Amino acid sequence: MAVSPPKPKDMPLNALRALEAAARLGGFAAAADELGVTPAAVTAHVKGLEAELGAPLFARGAKGVELTALGKRTAPAFAQAFDALSQAVRDLREEALPQVVHVAALPAIAQLWLSPRLPALRAEAPDIAVSITAMEAPPNLKRSPYDLCLFYGDGAVGRITDDALFPVCAPSFLPRLQGVEDLAAVPCLSDATWCDDWANWLAVAVPDGRVVPRGPVFSLYALAVEEAVNGAGVLMGRRALIAAHVARGALVQPFGPQVPIAEGLHLWAARPLRRSHPIWRVARLLGQG
Amino acid sequence: MAVSPPKPKDMPLNALRALEAAARLGGFAAAADELGVTPAAVTAHVKGLEAELGAPLFARGAKGVELTALGKRTAPAFAQAFDALSQAVRDLREEALPQVVHVAALPAIAQLWLSPRLPALRAEAPDIAVSITAMEAPPNLKRSPYDLCLFYGDGAVGRITDDALFPVCAPSFLPRLQGVEDLAAVPCLSDATWCDDWANWLAVAVPDGRVVPRGPVFSLYALAVEEAVNGAGVLMGRRALIAAHVARGALVQPFGPQVPIAEGLHLWAARPLRRSHPIWRVARLLGQG
DNA sequence: TATTAGGCTTAGAAAATCTGAGGCATAGAT
């Protein structure tokens, strides 16, 4: 029976967060990814909790981990608590700096769609600073410090614009593209993550389907666009992203139809907002632009 | 505009906890005490948050700190979130080890009142393990991993027993105590935290009040009791705590009245419990004993 | 005027946390 200060240490908060993420995402690797650490760290955290608890929270299998009954019963409470905490942090940030709006967007969208609209945004709302972070996938808004997300998606809510595919090239490149069949003879630029765009367009434009496009692949769509502008080849363009270049004549459509795609640009916020709120104002200005 | 992994680090959880505690308790020193760290650590945490936030959360004054308007607005959300988190941890612990009940008690109560009752408790509920932690002040049940608290208090809810003061000594010491006035001539044992007990009893027993007790002071009441049993002097006893010694004849009351005191033994739980719950069973068994 | 209480600062120490490399086991593919 100890007397004075036998500090009954609580469980470490970071370990609890790891547990929560692993439980919610169904795996240590996914949790590690969300938390921005290695899976080994998550392993260690969960193991520490289980050791202090004296009972396993996950059943380990070769195909991954699964929550034990104990974990299943207790995990939701942690999710809620951390949600509340994240929300509190977001509110705190916002109260402290109400004039900064953090936008998360796909790199291509950030550079090709959002960037050209920023001057107008600044003009309309000079009091608001817009900070943009590019990332491959939409963040978990409940856990990340972003106010708005701008990505491709396929619902109706939050849709800003639909999109369509069509080939484009520099005006100087036009002579080399008399018809669709010329595609087999010129470099066909494409993006690594949208590698299906060519096939999807060809399926409509050349249903007989004997044209197989070849050409360099870029990991950044904006790079491919730049190359197309420089006359490096023909690009399968996404209307929403190359509209500015087309409008200014830097890119032209040599032939063929515009093929609508299921996904369009979507903009959404972390939560409902008052109409007077800076985040809401930015969303409205972007949605109209 | 960074591209891939510009990890937008969240605020550190431990710093947020320090902020919450400081806001709730109204000072860094108090927060440090609750968290079991030095005030310097709390200072650093809060300063870190303020730096990242770009706005002060506390107004520093020489007499302590006070929340700024920003802090006042945002602190409650953190308190709620951490409450939820603590509750989740408590539930987790309980689900994992439903048969262990953690009791927090005043050292004197733990040793002199609770300890003698443990054998009966074990007999009645052999499936439950009772773990006891002694501490000077009741813990914040919302933030500490204790299931039951056993301390002196003065309400009606949760009261187990009232208490009263009267002098006691070893039977071998009786000859030296013919009357109240002899108190001035013998060692009067007392406890450091209950230093008023002698005065309170004398105020009733000897209203004229010319007796001034002198004698060793102990930081642990149980030590004073032990010394009294060993014939070292006369102790101002608290009935609830020395009942066992009196019953077995190790201590006797030489003279004078029993003076009721306002505070009695109180037992309370962190939250409402089902009657079948181990914690509830322990509480009931203690409340009846 | 001394004392006390509460907070700040700094440098250094301690502890938590993370990484990186190597392993193991299973599932599905060749």
Added chain:
DNA sequence: ATCTATGCCTCAGATTTTCTAAGCCTAATA
């Protein structure tokens, strides 16, 4: 049946966070 990919584990060492200790400062109190 063997190969490959996935997902997790372990361990040692590195890094970062967090903490302490000691001294200073200010305002209120005695």
